[in-house]
Every structure is written in structure tokens, then in C-alpha cells.
Amino acid sequence: MAELKNFTKRSDNYSQWYNELVIKADLAEQSAVRGCMVIKPYGYAIWEKMQHELDRMFKETGHQNAYFPLLIPKSFLSREADHVEGFAKECAVVTHHRLKNDPNGGGVIVDPEARLEEELIIRPTSETIIWNTYKNWINSYRDLPILVNQWANVMRWEMRTRMFLRTAEFLWQEGHTAHATREEAEEEAIRMLNVYADFAENFMAVPVVKGVKSPNERFAGALDTYTIEAMMQDGKALQSGTSHFLGQNFAKAFDVTFMNKNNKPEYVWATSWGVSTRLMGALIMTHSDDNGLVLPPRLAPIQVVIVPIFKNEDDLAAISEKIEPVIKELRNKGISVKFDSADNKRPGFKFADYEVKGVPVRLALGKRDLENGTVELMRRDTLTKETLPIDGIAEHIEKELEDIQNSLFNRALQYRKDHTISVDTYEEFKEKIEDGGFIMAHWDGTPETEEKIKEETKATIRCIPFDGDKTPGVCMVTGKPSAQRVVFARAY
């Protein structure tokens, strides 16, 4: 396999660089099933860290976990017109429930006798089966709100797949809430968008733009889709999480009503929101360099790796004795430490290996250090090494991890700032979009104009940002009035 170093992030080989990084860092590999991936233990450990933090945040905002079926009757999907139109083209369908031996020779065939009366869809998302269930759960305003989240896998038969960013099967969480009033549901959708932004920025160290999607980009069946958009190192945008205000669409489709305080039936107001293993892709493409993965300390399965440098068992014993108290101290601080004393790999190999895996801090300790009472510390984000006294190293590492977390965020934020520009004419837009990055421009608010821009430049409106310049202007294409600038970019 070619070395990662042969590829550079912002080149045309970005895809190849990304794929190779995923494989070399031992995160995932292509599975035998089309468009699916195997998430390997190290990659899954990162996902588990993400899950853990997100789940805590969901519970802090009053949500509970539940689980709904994988298979959805076909008729459910067609109950909401926009929803079925959005997903129909990418559904895997279960048609039979039995195999039998092939009468014409070896192997098995689908038993034609075992055809299902109604086909089942492998969930591409769970709104329909959940709202079919909520119908039974909701009678009175006293049953509301329902604040439920599910951790699950879903399947979308995408034309083209890419590891973590768009696999046929992916892991995610989907929150589905039911409320008595429009205001409450809208608040919920915004609240969860803020949870996602908080998680992206403070744990993943990925700065995001919060905003609302244009009608073209809206979730199938939603009245409003809120989004967090991140910028990758090649200047393309990645939709990293979405929160939808569903209005009463699903309540009407599944006839979910409640008796309000005036004893009048009303349709329930809904939201749904989700983030997926795509976040792993965002994490990789935001921070990594040509030496491999770079992980923010708060999500790194191993925060500190210690590599002893020794020639024989006596050397190792002396090093272990010196470092044991440090390991204890670090663990007491809640820092995850790996002491890699394996004698079947050389130190240089270990250095390179943990670098590819993105371990934030590495300590190296050999005979020379024992004599001097020192240890060598390397930061993965800057690749800088310094030799420090072993006394007080645990406190130093604690601060260093915090610093890495912050500087990763700041670096990514600076990158985004450097690649975000404002343009006022369509000519300039067409020219600048080739450089990648975000372009802040005025738009007349019509789907037709957005469609034209997309066809001509491959750029889409990533969102109408909440924060930012609210100065009105005129659409760069049609010259019609525009309330504010919106974010344009090419996207994954």
C-alpha cells in the first residue's frame, strides 16, 4: 500500500487520501456487501465515545431511549406523500420469508411460495413506524410531550457510497418527539440543533454553521429542516446533523390526535433529529493530516500512549517501575493511557502506528531518560516533541490535552474563516466556487434560482445561517431583493 504521505489533502486525490486514511488508521474497511462497511474495533471505539457524549446530552435535555422495528410495512411509507417521494428511490425491500434447496442443483433459492402479502421496507428512517406507534400512545394533552430517541441502523440504497460519509447501511440516532403546540415543537427542533452544534464544536472540535435549509434541501416531509454545516479541508461542505420541524404532517398521515384542555381534538406537532456515523467522516476530514488521523482528545479512545524504549527485560522493568506511578496518576485524572510494552514491535514502528491512529499525546521513555529523569512528549496535532522532567508530567499532560482540544478547534475555525468569502455578482461566484470553501451571497429565495445555480456550478445553498450578516441586498442572479446572505458551497 502506498504511503499516506504521497497524497495531499487539497488535491484531486482527496477521495483516495481519505479512503486510505480510513483503512490505514484501522477504522473501517469495505464489506462483502455492496456499499456497506465493516467498522473495525478502533473505529467503533471512537463512535462509542461519540455515542456516550451525545446520549448524555440527550438525557440532560429530558429524552429517553427506546427501540422500534427494523422492518416497515410498505403501506406505512406511502402515508406521507413528500416522505415517500423522498425515500422511495433508495429502499431495500423484503419480499420473501423463506429459502429452499434449489431443485435444479446446489445452493438455495428464494421459495416462491413464501412471498409476503405486503412487502417490508428496511427502514431508511423511522418516522412512519414511530408515528404509527405514537398513535396508540397519545390520547390526551397529558400524554405529551413524548421525547424519545432511538440508536439504530438504517439502510438507504445509495447509488454511490463512500466509507462513513454515505454507506448503504449506517448507524445513527434518531430523535422523534411529539408536542401539544407548534411553538413547543419548534423550540425542540432548535434545542436539538444546538445540542448537535455544542457536540460538534466542543467534543469533535469541528466548527459548524447553524442555519435553516432552503426548500430544495429540506427533509422529505418536514416544514423546516435545521442543519449544522461543517467545512472539510478540501473546502467542501458536509451536512453534519439535522433537526426537523415536521409540523402536523405525520400526525395527519397517521391520524395522531390528542384532546386538548378544552376537550377538543387536535393534531400533534412533531420533530425529528439525527446524527450518524457520517460524523466520523467529518472528524477525519476536518483534522487529519498526511501522517494520518488526528483525534481531538475528548473523543480519542487512547488519549496518551507510552512507548518504552528498551533492549532487554531489565531495561523494560526499570522503565515500567519509573512510569507506573505516572500511569496511575493519569488514570486517576480520568485520562485513558496505553502503555505499549510489546517486545515484538520496534519503537519506530509504534511511533508511526499511533500517529496514523491519531493518539493525541505520546510519551517515549528510554535509558537516556531514566538517567536524566526525563520523558519525551509528542503532540499529534503539531508533531512537536519536547523533553520534559518526569516529575509533574501528569499535570502537564492534562493541560496539554486541553490545549490540543482547543487548538484543533481554533485551527479548523481559522481554516473556515480563511475559506469563506462574500461575493455580489454571479460572474464572481462562478469563478470563486472553483476554489472551494463557503461563499456568502444574496439569493432571491426561490427554488428556481437555487436550481439554476446548482446546475451551472454544482454548488448548493448549505443553509440560511442564524448568525451572521443580516444586511439585505439583491440576488446575485436575478437582482430581486434578498433579506440576507446565505451559505453556498459544493457539498458531500
Add this chain to the structure above:
RNA sequence: CGGGGUUUAGCGCAGUUGGUAGCGCGCUACGUUCGGGACGUAGAGGUCGGGCGUUCGAGUCGCCUAACCCCGACCA
């Protein structure tokens, strides 16, 4: 579904006018090494994606087929 490409050892690849299957990495054993992906020696490992054909003979030529990758359209 359009356009391009690939398929030969676990991985990455070479294979000339058709003539008994190769290289690098990795793997196994032993030895020397061990402060940035060590080196030497000796090994193991492939019905060349599948099928049909041409031929005395096919990895190589022809036809069919499948899978995968990349670029589009679709999408979290």
C-alpha cells in the same frame, strides 16, 4: 442509470510476438538489532473474477457475464 477504469498470493502491482506464474510489502522460523515504520538467511502462500470459444498450447486473443473503484445524477 450515463461516462471512464480495474479484476493475477493477505495487500499493492508487473507479466513482452500466445509456450510450465513473478516483484515489493506483509506472514513463519532462526540470528543480529531496538531513541522514527530494522537487517540477513531460510521458508509458506496463486485452478490469473466467472463462463464459452479460437489454438497443439490462453494470465495474454474473441464473445458473454459478474463484482469493485472513480467522475456525474441522488443523499445524513
